[in-house]
Amino acid sequence: QKEVEQDPGPLSVPEGAIVSLNCTYSNSAFQYFMWYRQYSRKGPELLMYTYSSGNKEDGRFTAQVDKSSKYISLFIRDSQPSDSATYLCAMSARAGGTSYGKLTFGQGTILTVHP
């Protein structure tokens, strides 16, 4: 079983829809949670970064972390065609943990927003 599981999709939605992307994980030491966006043939860029449980909002993007369920989500409101990309979740452990300093990624979800 992989440490981080992410549904690869693909996911296709109409412009303006609310998009929900999710990851589950098995390592209880994970404490840093990130979402990256990757356009085709480019390096990933950081979208959201959260520490421990809770919600974080940045414009049209909201990241949620539920450590009790080992589940994280990224919501995109009013989705735009420019949001079409691969979305990757990533996690790492707290300092002192065996996985500290190591980023573990999900498979990535391919999202297409059509006009």
Place this chain on the structure above:
Amino acid sequence: DGGITQSPKYLFRKEGQNVTLSCEQNLNHDAMYWYRQDPGQGLRLIYYSQIVNDFQKGDIAEGYSVSREKKESFPLTVTSAQKNPTAFYLCASSIMGTGWGEAFFGQGTRLTVV
């Protein structure tokens, strides 16, 4: 401008050859990483380094080697022992310590075996 530079952008390798991918950062980050990306597989960790002259194997280190002689540089060598090297290779860096988490990526090197 600060960032991570990977070179070359495209690389072709003959079977049996070793090739080295370059990664340089001017962000003063402590940690550097190499990932391999294949279609439908996400990013898989090859090697990572938290400090100069030290590095650890990731999940798929076989057939690869690295060095970390300078804080700014973390080159990856794809050896002839790597049986399926055709892939997109990504280098990243991040700070360590309190507040760590944000990794910055280079634009990648696409390696093709011919």
